[in-house]
Amino acid sequence: MAKTVISQKLPPDIDPTKAPLAYGDRALPRLNRELNDKELITRxxxxxTLCDYLHDPEHIAEALRVGVAESLKKLLSDKDPTVRHKTTEVLYVIATHNKGRDAFLDYGIIVPLSKLFDDSVDLARKNAHMAMEMMSEIPYGAAGVVEAQLVPKLVGKLRDELNEIKELILDTLHFCLRVETMHALVAGAMEVFTELLGHNQAIIRAKAARDIMDLSVPLDGKNKACEVKALPPLVGLLKDGDTYVRSMAAGAIATITITTQGKYLALEAGAIPHLVELVEDKNSEVRLNSLKALTTLSEAPEGRKELLNHVDxxxxxxxxxxxxxVKAATIAVRVITWKP
Incomplete structure (x- = not known):
């Protein structure tokens, strides 16, 4: 199931004909009435029609003014799968607009939308996660997702969702972890992220490493990363063929190894030789994160001793x-060559 590609095609028994669009300022009020029509084909x-019409950002504010957000909220629980999937698609389009994201909070759409995380229709679930991820990209949107107690549910979905949806969930959690980390730690997010470091898709390995870095910012997160043995697979990813994976792995190691326990676990995993190689990586972010990790490792006597051979x-x-x-290298050299 995890390798399935979600099709964008409508079911064969669905009439794809759009509703005729009324002229001028009558268009959206009429569409809003039709969204609440008893006839399925009308909805x-x-x-x-609404999916296409709202791709023009100028129409979104007017749509919200005439009550489209409330109508869409009701349609999230419609019995018809096509209605649910197209409703989530419209909500994603709305979520790309600032006023649309405000409406998600004003009309309480976040929780009803999250119920479609369990929908039987792959496309409805994907669209729901796309809208939620877009919502979480702004701080107050991420705070809304956290306050709705959705982080544990998102973490749980990472275990068995389709790969393209896993990417969206990892992105949503990335933004939520900037707001609050405790819910994710309690929900076992560090364990799940660590498992995903071995995923066969580079983008998921990279985003899992990035989320480990986010979750390791507080001390409890660093300790949990050490407890679940996240460092050995992170060290392994320093040799990954994908640039983004190497960068995020090095960044996660740099964050975890601020603690003494993290330093020694990384040293035991053989991190230094691989990080030294990445100092000359073609990608500047990889070089930067590697230097940061080497700096923290050099704070341990054993790490400093090993790194003195690589100062030049x-x-x-x-x-x-x-x-x-340049700044990171300057700091690294200063720490490595420090003498008591």
Missing amino acids: QRALM LIKKRMEDESEAV
Whole structure:
């Protein structure tokens, strides 16, 4: 199931005909009435038209003014699968607009939308997650998702959802973890993220490593990463063929190894040789995160001793084209060569 590609096609028995669009400022009020019509085909056609009409951002504010948000909220629980899938598609379009995201909170759409995470229709679930991810990209939207107690549910969905939906969930959690981490820790997110480090898709490995980095910002997260043995697979990803994976793995290691326990677990996993290699990576973000990780590891006597053999290589990065890398290299050299 996890490898299935979600089809965008409507079921063969569905009439794809759109509702005729009324002229001018009568268009949206009429569509809103049709969204609440008792006839299924009328609701379906109205949704088809609305999907196209709202791609023009200027129409979204007017749609919200005439009550479309409330109508869509009701349609999330419609018995017809096509209605549910097209409703989530419209809500995703609305969520791309600032006023649309405000409406999600004003009309209490987040919780009803989250119920479609369990929908039998793949496309309805995907659209629901797309809308939720878009909502979470702004701080107050992510706070709304957290306050709705949805983080544990999102973590649970990572275990058995389709891969393209897993990506969306990892992105939503990434933004939610900037707001609050305790719910995710209690829900076992660190364990799930660590499992996903071995995923066969590079994008999921990278986003899992990124979310481990987010979750490891507080001390409890760093300790949990050590407890669930996240460091060995993260060290393994430093050799990954994908640039984004290497960057996020190095970033996660840099965050976890701020603690003494994290330092020694990373040293035991053989992190230093791989991080030293990445100091000369073609990608500046990989170089930057690797230098940050080497700096924290050099704070341990054993790490400093090993890194003294590589100071000249790190010094070369003090002339890097990236200002951030130059700064990180300067700090790394200073810490490695420090003498009591």
